[in-house]
Amino acid sequence: MRVLFATSEAWPFAMSGGLADVSGALPKALRNRLVGCRVVMPLYDTIPQELRREMKFIKNITVPVAWRNQYCGIFEMRIGRVVYYFIDNEYYFKRGSLYGFYDDAERFTFFSRAVLEMLPHIDFKPDIIHCNDWQTAMTPVFQSAFYGKDLFYSSIKTLFTIHNIQYQGQYGKEILSEVLGLPPEYESLVAYGDGVNLMKGAIECADCVSTVSPTYAEEIMTPWFSHGLDSILKERSWKLHGIINGIDTEVYDPETDKLIYKNYSKTKPQNKAVNKARLQDEMGLPVRSDVPLIGLVSRLVAHKGFDLVKCVMEQMLTNDVQFVILGSGEHRFEDFFHEVEGRHPDKVALRTGFIPELAHKIYAGADMFLMPSKSEPCGLSQMVALRYGAIPIVRETGGLKDTITDSGTGEGNGFTFANYNAHEMAHAVWRAVKGYADREGWEILTERAMNCDNSWGNSANEYIKLYKSMLK
Numbered sequence: 001m002r003v004l005f006a007t008s009e010a011w012p013f014a015m016s017g018g019l020a021d022v023s024g025a026l027p028k029a030l031r032n033r034l035v036g037c038r039v040v041m042p043l044y045d046t047i048p049q050e051l052r053r054e055m056k057f058i059k060n061i062t063v064p065v066a067w068r069n070q071y072c073g074i075f076e077m078r079i080g081r082v083v084y085y086f087i088d089n090e091y092y093f094k095r096g097s098l099y100g101f102y103d104d105a106e107r108f109t110f111f112s113r114a115v116l117e118m119l120p121h122i123d124f125k126p127d128i129i130h131c132n133d134w135q136t137a138m139t140p141v142f143q144s145a146f147y148g149k150d151l152f153y154s155s156i157k158t159l160f161t162i163h164n165i166q167y168q169g170q171y172g173k174e175i176l177s178e179v180l181g182l183p184p185e186y187e188s189l190v191a192y193g194d195g196v197n198l199m200k201g202a203i204e205c206a207d208c209v210s211t212v213s214p215t216y217a218e219e220i221m222t223p224w225f226s227h228g229l230d231s232i233l234k235e236r237s238w239k240l241h242g243i244i245n246g247i248d249t250e251v252y253d254p255e256t257d258k259l260i261y262k263n264y265s266k267t268k269p270q271n272k273a274v275n276k277a278r279l280q281d282e283m284g285l286p287v288r289s290d291v292p293l294i295g296l297v298s299r300l301v302a303h304k305g306f307d308l309v310k311c312v313m314e315q316m317l318t319n320d321v322q323f324v325i326l327g328s329g330e331h332r333f334e335d336f337f338h339e340v341e342g343r344h345p346d347k348v349a350l351r352t353g354f355i356p357e358l359a360h361k362i363y364a365g366a367d368m369f370l371m372p373s374k375s376e377p378c379g380l381s382q383m384v385a386l387r388y389g390a391i392p393i394v395r396e397t398g399g400l401k402d403t404i405t406d407s408g409t410g411e412g413n414g415f416t417f418a419n420y421n422a423h424e425m426a427h428a429v430w431r432a433v434k435g436y437a438d439r440e441g442w443e444i445l446t447e448r449a450m451n452c453d454n455s456w457g458n459s460a461n462e463y464i465k466l467y468k469s470m471l472k
Helices: 018-032 104-117 138-147 175-180 184-190 198-205 214-219 230-235 269-282 306-316 331-343 356-365 381-387 398-403 422-436 439-450 456-471
Strands: 002-006 036-042 056-065 068-079 082-088 128-132 157-162 170-172 195-197 208-211 240-242 293-297 322-327 348-352 368-371 391-395 415-417
Touching (some): 018 082, 018 128, 018 456, 104 128, 104 138, 128 138, 138 198, 157 456, 198 230, 214 240, 269 356, 269 439, 293 356, 306 331, 368 381, 391 439, 415 422
Parallel strands (some): 002 036, 036 082, 128 157, 293 322, 293 368, 368 391
Antiparallel strands (some): 056 068, 068 082
């Protein structure tokens, strides 16, 4: 079985969010299970030079973009057991960042078409092209419109994965002729309302559609979560599958992590207390082992539930508790937490920005980890927190619901609340603080959390099952 994984970003080459983590880890896990998986992505000029020097030029071809043909260079590189292909066109990809340009529709339409055009020119013909998010959404559409009847392409299946349905590739109808160049009978596949929706086209045309957790697969068929695509997804629910993402257990391993203060493991967890004390000291909080330390590592935006936190922060601080917050985002939340830190310097410590080393230290030092998201397709932080023995406190949505169960029954691995309600969240925090006072019970809960297996191996096995069902 051969799979070509098409993505707009992949670690360690280019990264703006969780898609790069998935694109870096899932193909590796598939190769470890003897699946012939290779990756294709754009050759951005932001890719580090030390990696670019390792790339081998294969050849150049031309790729149709509506009424014009564009240069396309094909490069190849291997990291470990995974082969990566890179699509080169400096006009489209020699930019200072990955996204956010006026011609993004044209840039990624070119990339989506190049994924198909390059296949006869490489030594790899896939059984399945696994496309990811709106940037590769046109590949299944082009496969249907231009390539499906060609003998070389006719047996190739397409899988489209929705990582975040909020970003759909929505544009005006002028791109139908200027960018997409679809035959008139195929234009209805991408037409939506008064414009064009690239993700809709992929949902219509792909052989299967997946998303990053079983609960999110159910949620996006409802208006609250779908950003307008619920009716399309409900009509095609038979092809929709939810598979939870995993985490890289080599990067996130308290036993070997070089970024934390002192290593520890689930069998020898004593040094977690050292990490807590060192974190408290570094963040300027009183060094106390008896007070529960709650960590938050996130973008500070309403979507992540920080309007709930803002509403009841003073109420939560009436408990004997400490908060360590790392992130950046909306000024109203940054300003709020700065102000709270000023009034409660013995209970709240804030660092703004993206600081990976500090994030690892918070996972290792925190007793609890708060994620009150309004929606969360999958979420990785709660799974990382489990691995480091920081008990998650989460809202029951998306991947948070699929990975965290309430410990109120004595069997769960965290604390949960169902409704998007500030006082329900505060009550979940209060239950966690009360649970922390039972030292024996808390040690049992921490051990249970650290024994959870959220590795990519489990997710890869589920994708292999899906691939096999597509090829039947």
